Amino acid sequence: FRLTTVEEFEAATDRLLETGAKVGADSWQMRVKNQTPHCKFGEEGICCRICSMGPCRITKKAPRGICGCDAHGIAGRNFLRFTAGGAATHSDHGREICHTLHTVAPDGNYKVKDAEKLIRIAKEWGVETEGRDIYELAHEMSELALMEYGKPFGVQRWLKRAPEHTQKLWHDAEIEPRAIDREVSTAMHMTHMGNSSKPEALVRQALRSGMSDGWGGSMCGTEFSDVMFGTPKPVDTEANLGVMKEDQVNIIVHGHDPSLSEMICEYADDPEMVALAKTMGANGINVAGVCCTSNEVAMRRGVPMAGNFLQQENVVLTGACEAIVVDVQCIFPALGPLSKCFHTKFITTSPIAQMPDSDFIRFNAETAGENAKKIVRTAVENFANRKQELVHIPQLKQKATVGYSVEAIVKTLDGVTNSQVDVLGTTKPLLECITSGVLRGAVAMVGCNNPRVRPDYAHIELMKKLIKNDIIVILSGCSAQAAARAGLMDKRAKDLCGAGLKRVCELADIPPVLHMGSCVDISRMMVLASELSKDSGLPISKLPVVGCAPEWMSEKAVSIGNYVVATGIDTFLGVDPQVSGSSEVTYWLTEGVRKWVEAAYTVEKDIEKLGDAMIARIEEKRAALGI
Numbered sequence: 001f002r003l004t005t006v007e008e009f010e011a012a013t014d015r016l017l018e019t020g021a022k023v024g025a026d027s028w029q030m031r032v033k034n035q036t037p038h039c040k041f042g043e044e045g046i047c048c049r050i051c052s053m054g055p056c057r058i059t060k061k062a063p064r065g066i067c068g069c070d071a072h073g074i075a076g077r078n079f080l081r082f083t084a085g086g087a088a089t090h091s092d093h094g095r096e097i098c099h100t101l102h103t104v105a106p107d108g109n110y111k112v113k114d115a116e117k118l119i120r121i122a123k124e125w126g127v128e129t130e131g132r133d134i135y136e137l138a139h140e141m142s143e144l145a146l147m148e149y150g151k152p153f154g155v156q157r158w159l160k161r162a163p164e165h166t167q168k169l170w171h172d173a174e175i176e177p178r179a180i181d182r183e184v185s186t187a188m189h190m191t192h193m194g195n196s197s198k199p200e201a202l203v204r205q206a207l208r209s210g211m212s213d214g215w216g217g218s219m220c221g222t223e224f225s226d227v228m229f230g231t232p233k234p235v236d237t238e239a240n241l242g243v244m245k246e247d248q249v250n251i252i253v254h255g256h257d258p259s260l261s262e263m264i265c266e267y268a269d270d271p272e273m274v275a276l277a278k279t280m281g282a283n284g285i286n287v288a289g290v291c292c293t294s295n296e297v298a299m300r301r302g303v304p305m306a307g308n309f310l311q312q313e314n315v316v317l318t319g320a321c322e323a324i325v326v327d328v329q330c331i332f333p334a335l336g337p338l339s340k341c342f343h344t345k346f347i348t349t350s351p352i353a354q355m356p357d358s359d360f361i362r363f364n365a366e367t368a369g370e371n372a373k374k375i376v377r378t379a380v381e382n383f384a385n386r387k388q389e390l391v392h393i394p395q396l397k398q399k400a401t402v403g404y405s406v407e408a409i410v411k412t413l414d415g416v417t418n419s420q421v422d423v424l425g426t427t428k429p430l431l432e433c434i435t436s437g438v439l440r441g442a443v444a445m446v447g448c449n450n451p452r453v454r455p456d457y458a459h460i461e462l463m464k465k466l467i468k469n470d471i472i473v474i475l476s477g478c479s480a481q482a483a484a485r486a487g488l489m490d491k492r493a494k495d496l497c498g499a500g501l502k503r504v505c506e507l508a509d510i511p512p513v514l515h516m517g518s519c520v521d522i523s524r525m526m527v528l529a530s531e532l533s534k535d536s537g538l539p540i541s542k543l544p545v546v547g548c549a550p551e552w553m554s555e556k557a558v559s560i561g562n563y564v565v566a567t568g569i570d571t572f573l574g575v576d577p578q579v580s581g582s583s584e585v586t587y588w589l590t591e592g593v594r595k596w597v598e599a600a601y602t603v604e605k606d607i608e609k610l611g612d613a614m615i616a617r618i619e620e621k622r623a624a625l626g627i
């Protein structure tokens with residue numbers, strides 16, 4: 001066993017780009033060159049275009065915009081709007097899931113798969129569960145969850161999952177999120193021309209807006225997806241472009257909402273569709289994923305992961321992709337023109353993400369079955385149009401074990417303790433490993449790829465460094481896929497760990513880096529941190545645990561970062577948030593917020609130093625606890 005190297009990833013990409021050049025395709029690599037150097041005002045966050053007296057940009061000669069706003073106000077407003085964009089996006093995904101939950105029926109497209117989890121959440125929310133029909137309960141829970149988006153009074157229900165200490169910090173700092181949509185609206189209102197320009201106030205609302213995502217909309221997304229599609233448990237799969245199959249119809253699912261991808265997987269197994277594929281000359285139908293949709297179906301079904309964010313063009317460049325089926329978020333508009341250079345059908349499905357040069361097949365929860373069947377049929381029939389001379393699938397793939405929800409982690413780690421039965425089913429075995437020093441701590445590594453960082457390199461190098469230092473790594477999003485593609489989710493990767501983590505991997509039979517899901521599933525990490533805090537009696541901020549997003553790029557990532565920090569977890573970034581034009585906003589994010597939430601951001605673009613800084617922070621926290 002050995003890891004696949006980033007050099008091998010890059011060689012595979014180069015070979016695919018040769019095909020691209022042959023057919024006259026554009027690529028993100030070319031577009032990065034065309035866009036470099038980037039606009040300096042934008043990079044530093046000091047360009048304002050929120051009113052038509054502007055746009056205004058801050059220079060030595062012009063230190064204020066026409067309205068008199070300075071660099072701090074402009075960078076702060078931009079940062080808050082950036083966060084609101086992310087919070088809205090995650091939360092709207094969560095809302096779609098709540099609507100889908102409203103359609104569940106025993107003979108419907110969607111069913112309740114994890115009734116026990118639904119009942120557990122209902123009890124948390126004070127809803128009567130005794131003697132209730134599970135579908136009736138699901139509908140009531142869906143309505144209550146949807147009310148969280150617009151309720152006129154009160155704060156988010158999920159906040160009660162946090163330890164008392166954290167809840168008090170949130171209350172005192174006035175960052176408890178009220179209705180989810182309200183925090184987005186407040187952010188837009190505050191940043192309208194002529195409202196807030198005080199960095200402290202803007203950063204505070206950025207935390208609250210982020211909180212409405214992680215402790216609001218994203219948590220709805222994760223929890224009710226589990227109710228409908230099953231709570232993930234460890235499952236074996238494979239990752240990297242080599243999961244695509246030359247002799248089969250390849251359907252790539254890309255985007256975020258499992259309501260679509262789950263149905264595509266169902267119909268790809270439909271005997272009628274498989275028979276149709278055979279008549280087209282294919283040996284079957286192969287579904288593989290890109291981005292978070294891939295995480296969702298990998299965690300619940302073991303569907304292979306073709307690649308992460310910056311691999312999305314590569315799947316088309318293989319020449320063997322019959323259809324790339326997308327729903328929402330992180331989808332390159334480039335897929336339209338690119339797919340036209342091949343036989344690939346680029347199928348958009350959501351009114352939220354409509355793009356030129358795509359086939360729009362609208363997907364609705366109510367008609368999900370027929371929509372999915374139509375999509376699968378379109379892909380299968382397209383097999384005949386494949387241009388054999390353009391087909392090249394890089395033969396890179398690794399085995400991965402994925403599916404570590406909080407429930408699964410707790411259950412799996414029961415295996416590492418010999419102690420009393422009363423710790424079973426809690427996070428205490430994990431805490432024992434940490435206090436005894438067998439594990440030094442944990443890092444939650446999340447986020448995207450970004451061409452500003454050598455793609456996947458930061459993720460993979462940091463993971464290797466952390467596990468070698470006996471730090472267990474939990475992952476989500478494109479970070480998780482980088483790990484899987486490299487082979488770090490193969491249980492045999494335990495040999496790359498320090499002695500302590502290696503022992504834990506052997507006892508619990510886990511890989512050294514644990515796949516916790518998609519980006520909305522970072523809410524799982526918040527639940528895990530809360531459980532660790534309650535089981536140890538320590539505030540979250542004192543646990544030797546940090547967050548890291550080394551290659552982040554989206555607004556969603558900033559929203560995530562804000563709620564992770566607001567939950568008391570120091571967060572390390574490998575890409576600059578666009579605020580460096582303001583010393584004050586920078587101060588608030590990297591220091592100031594600490595007095596509210598006991599954590600803050602660290603930005604370090606040198607990956608080696610970023611890793612050292614995380615290890616140092618973990619060791620500092622251990623020293624402070626005397627462990």
Ligand code: SF4
Pocket residue numbers: 048049050051052053054055056064065066067068069074193194
């Ligand atoms: Fe310029 Fe102020 Fe308008 Fe922004 S709000 S564009 S700084 S005048």
Ligand code: FE2
Pocket residue numbers: 256291292330477478518519520
């Ligand atoms: Fe994502």
